[in-house]
Amino acid sequence: MNSVLEEFLEQEVTDATYEDLFNFVSSRHVCRGTFECLNHVLMKVSSSQLIIFKSFVGAENTKAQDAVLVAKEYLLMKINSKAYKMNFDKIKSVLDN
Numbered sequence: 001m002n003s004v005l006e007e008f009l010e011q012e013v014t015d016a017t018y019e020d021l022f023n024f025v026s027s028r029h030v031c032r033g034t035f036e037c038l039n040h041v042l043m044k045v046s047s048s049q050l051i052i053f054k055s056f057v058g059a060e061n062t063k064a065q066d067a068v069l070v071a072k073e074y075l076l077m078k079i080n081s082k083a084y085k086m087n088f089d090k091i092k093s094v095l096d097n
Contacts, residue, residue, distance in 0.1 A: 003066070004054065004066050004067060009079070012038060024044070041053055048073075050069070050072060052068050054066070080092070
């Protein structure tokens with residue numbers, strides 16, 4: 001798995017953010033937009049593809065940074081996998097989306 005994706009899942013998928021994060025990724029009504037997490041930005045570039053990159057101060061002077069393009073269904077499965085490992089109370093079904 002990509003290091004940006006691994007870091008995103010470790011740092012951003014928490015019990016407090018799970019529902020909002022899952023809803024943003026799975027929403028059919030949001031085709032483009034951004035979801036700002038604590039350390040990462042999740043950018044929806046289409047209804048089925050997202051870009052994840054690290055957010056940091058001073059990015060205006062950065063020439064390049066690591067990012068990952070990920071499919072919506074794959075990201076939802078990875079988010080839920082992390083949620084199961086952390087024993088979250090209310091885990092949503094990927095198949096319902």
